[in-house]
Structures are given as C-alpha cells and as structure tokens.
Amino acid sequence: xxxxxxxxxxxxxxxxxxxxxxxxxxxxxxxxxxxxxxxxxxxxxxxxxxxxxxxxxxxxxxxxxxxxxxxxxxxxxxxxxxxxxxxxxxxxxxxxxxxxxxxxxxxxxxxxxxxxxxxxxxxxxxxxxxxxxxxxxxxxxxxxxxxxxxxxxxxxxxxxxxxxxxxxxxxxxxxxxxxxxxxxxxxxxxxxxxxxxxxxxxxxxxxxxxxxxxxxxxxxxxxxxxxxxxxxxxxxxxxxxxxxxxxxxxxxxxxxxxxxxxxxxxxxxxxxxxxxxxxxxxxxxxxxxxxxxxxxxxxxxxxx
Numbered sequence: 001x002x003x004x005x006x007x008x009x010x011x012x013x014x015x016x017x018x019x020x021x022x023x024x025x026x027x028x029x030x031x032x033x034x035x036x037x038x039x040x041x042x043x044x045x046x047x048x049x050x051x052x053x054x055x056x057x058x059x060x061x062x063x064x065x066x067x068x069x070x071x072x073x074x075x076x077x078x079x080x081x082x083x084x085x086x087x088x089x090x091x092x093x094x095x096x097x098x099x100x101x102x103x104x105x106x107x108x109x110x111x112x113x114x115x116x117x118x119x120x121x122x123x124x125x126x127x128x129x130x131x132x133x134x135x136x137x138x139x140x141x142x143x144x145x146x147x148x149x150x151x152x153x154x155x156x157x158x159x160x161x162x163x164x165x166x167x168x169x170x171x172x173x174x175x176x177x178x179x180x181x182x183x184x185x186x187x188x189x190x191x192x193x194x195x196x197x198x199x200x201x202x203x204x205x206x207x208x209x210x211x212x213x214x215x216x217x218x219x220x221x222x223x224x225x226x227x228x229x230x231x232x233x234x235x236x237x238x239x240x241x242x243x244x245x246x247x248x249x250x251x252x253x254x255x256x257x258x259x260x261x262x263x264x265x266x267x268x269x270x271x272x273x274x275x276x277x278x279x280x281x282x283x284x285x286x287x288x289x290x291x292x293x294x295x296x297x298x299x300x301x302x303x304x
Contacts, residue, residue, distance in 0.1 A: 004030050004101060006298060007094060008075075009082055010109030010241075012039020013284045014274025016066035017291030018107045018298075023073035025299045027105070030076045032096060037079060038063035039111045040275075041284055043126050044136060050284055059127075062284075087248045089268050105269045105298045108249065108257065109291060110241035112275040112282065117149065117234060121205040129211025129231045134158035135283060141231050143167045147214060149202060150235035151175060156184035158235045163193040170194075170227070174201040174219050205232060240276050254279060263294040271298050 006022050008015045011033035022029040041047065044059035053062070067077060084095040092103045114132035116122055122130055131137040134148075138161060146166045148159040151173040159171045171188060176198045178185050188194050199219045206213040206226065213228045240255045250258045250266040257265060257277040265272050273294035274287035 004028065004103050006030070006105045006107070006302075007032065007092075007101065007103040008107045008109060009094070010034070010039070010107075010111055010274065010276070011037040011063070011067070011077070012041065012109065012111045012274060012287060013063075013066065014111070014276075014287035014291035014294075015039075015107070015109035016063070016070050017288040018109060018273055018295040019070040019075040019077075019291075020066070020073060021292055021295035022107075022298065023070060023075040025295070026074075027299060027302065028074065028076070029070075030078060030101070030103070031070065032082045032094065033067075033077050033079050034081050034110075035079060037067075039287075040114065040132070043114075043132070046140070047136070047284065048139070049136070082244060085244050085248065087245065087267050087270055092267075092269055103269075105271070105302055107263075107271045107273055107291070107294045107298060108245065108265070108276060109273045109287075109294070110276050111287075112238040112240045112256075112279075114234065114238050115236045117202060117236070119202060119204065122202075122234070125205050125207060125211050125232075128209065129207065130205060131231065131233050132235075133282070134161045134233055134235070137231075137233075138162050138165045141166050144230035145228070146170070146231040146233060147172050147227070147229050148233045148235055149173075150237075151178040151180060152235070152237065153180045153184045154237060155235035156180045156188045158233055159188050159194055160191055162233065163191055166193065166231075168193060168195065170197055170229070172197045172200050172202070172216070175199065202232070238275070238279070238282065240279075242276060263290065263297045269298075269301060271301075 005028040041059035048056035086093040145168040147170040204215040263271040271294040273290040
C-alpha cells in the first residue's frame, strides 16, 4: 500500500474538471475512471450547449478531450471501479482491482445513473431518439412529435419544457393518476401541446436507425397499439452512484450526498462534485463547475 496525494472517483465532467485543477496544482490526482468511463455524456450523441463548442461536439469526444487534458497536466487515469471505501477522519482508503490505496484528499464525483424502463429496445435507441435529458436534447426535436414517460414532477417539468420545441408531446403514465405535485400537474394539463395518456406503458421502441414510434400496452385491459413518434424521453428519475459510500458519507433519503459546506462532506478531506449531490440541474456545465469548486476547496484544505 502506497500513500497518494489526492484521488477522484468518477470520470464525468465533474471528476475530470476536478482532476485538471488538482493536477495543475501539483496535487498528483489519481482518477478512478471506472470500466465504463465518461459519465452520462457517453450516452449522448451531439452536445451543443457546452460553452466553447458553437458547432456542437459528440458527447464521447468531449469526454475524451477532458481525459487528455487531465493527463496532459499529470493526472493518472485508472480505468477500474472502486469496490470498497474506508473513509474516516483518520484515513481515506480505497480498494480497486484487489489493491489498496490511501490518500490525503478525495473528491467524490461518481455521478448518477438515469433510471431506465428496462426493455431491450430502449438501449438500442439511446442517442437515436431515446433520451433521459430534455434540457440536453430537446432542441433536436423541433416540430417533432415525442413522448415523455413518467408521473412525477420531473416528467411534468420535462414535458412542459419540451413543448418549446416539439409540435406535440404525449405524457404517458402507467397508472391512472400522477404522483407529481398538484401545481406541476395543472401546468402540464393546461398546456395545449401536451396530451396525457394514462394506464399505459411502453412495450417496444420502434425503428431501425432511429426512433419511429412505440408500442403501448394498456395496463387495464392489456391491449396494445402502435404510435408514430420521433423521440422518447424517459423521466422516471435518477439513481445516485453512492452505494460504496452510503454508510460513511452523509446522504439524503434519495441517496444523494449532502454537502456540509460548499463542497465539503461530513468527512474531513472528502469533497463532493457533480450529479452525485445535484438532483436538480444535472448538466455537464454545472457538474464541471462543481468539479472546479471541489478541487479548489481540497487544495485549500491540504494547504491548511
């Protein structure tokens, strides 16, 4: 076991931005990028709302550039998953690939994963008409007919937001009533571009190279029907990737990290950044900003 200066868990915009700042501060970060690196942007085709790329950029290419930039300044990138953590005021220890690592400071940026419907055709069309982020991809569906799947506040908000671009939005829920707050329901129900379909669930996403429609099953009588659509937005929530730290770092009821002050957690020397503590915005640029803040806070902590 060798003691290292700093570590970053996660390789999305938050983790890699943190790594860039730590490396430039000569804090020798080790980035545990994971076997599936790059965060949720790896599920996105074109990103056109990240500053500095007016022509847009592919999600995978943006993450690759961030990795190369972190490496340029001296960050070590390990494409492995952290399997266990022992975090306390006395020691920050990580386990990966049957090896044990200790650090003087740690930034937690493992992100969050979108909840999926779990049907085989869903994964086939990710980035080809299936999306989990209206803010990210809504502009690609101007004058198109699309569906939003979900019954909570996020589904109402995404459906309402998407009416800025789409010609028609079908809000589909598997039950006969929504769990969303009353004010959010009313906002969606009174939008003339939104049509609500209750008691229905997606059986299949249809298409060849891109989404052309869906097959719906009625949850009351089990009848099925096809709908022609250009896109499907899944809005059934996210799962923060906090399983390995849940008994050590303070989390809220949904499993997101609760920052104590700025980027600090309840454990000295451990800081948080990105979607793992942000259940609201979950954007690449906000995650990157949090990564910068966490790195600067960790630098100040180590100086003290």
